[in-house]
Amino acid sequence: MSIKAVLFDMDGTLLPVDYDVFVKTYFGLLAQHMTKFGYQPQEYVESVWSGTKAMIKNDGTKTNSQAFWDEYARIYGENARQDETVLNEFYVTDFDKVRSVCGENPKAAIAVREMQKLGLSCVLATNPLFPECATISRMRWVGLEPSDFVHYTTYENSSFAKPSIGYYKGIVEKLGLDASECLMVGNDVDDDMVPQSIGMKVFLLTDFLINEGNKDISIYPNGSFDDLINYVKANI
Secondary structure, X not given: OOOOEEEEOOEOOOEOOOHHHHHHXXXXXXXXXXXXXXXXXXXXXXXXXXXXXXXXXXXOOOOHHHHHXXXXXXXXXXXXXXXXXXXHHHHOOHHHHHHHHOOOOHHHHHHHHHHHHOOOEEEEOOOOOOOHHHHHHHHHXXXXXXXXXXXXXXXXXXXXXXXOHHHHHHHHHHHOOOHXXXXXXXXXXXXXXXXXXXXXXXXXXXXXXXXXXXXXXXXXXXXXXXXXXXXXXXXX
């Protein structure tokens, strides 16, 4: 079947970023923000990591948001759930400072718009570990808006995370398409190439390649955004 929808990963794909630098900056700013409300920086970072792991292990029985806040409440007590407002405040204010450690690649937005011109649906298939407000901020860092996507994944609307195949099945179901009609574009071999197992087409963007298992990437269509555009034109 021909391609009808293109799923784009965010970090390292649409958004050029060194993951380690991104995480260090992000958690540093977050801890600084939360110290205003009585939290200890290192302890708080560890608790957010624990919540993140809970989302990655989510089995679909609850949203990722619920998984995160259940773990948060386990650590700090049920009353700590009220901190969601405080945390979201960070994402609409200081989180934008993380942009300073991210790169820019105009071809990312160009690639999305090229897919739109070809009549394809675009999905932001970013690992849904962030709330919607943070996800929208990251979109805008690369010159895109929510209206550029028919769907984008957040921790509120997802019940799985990468690399779970349930994450990709959920997107396919949301689109009402067959997996073979979708193309996943990402830079992480382990996280982004797994939907090939359910018949989805994949394209490995190599600009910020993550290949922790040292796998042979020649088994995947791969290359730059220009290569991606050519690949899609040949398969629609």
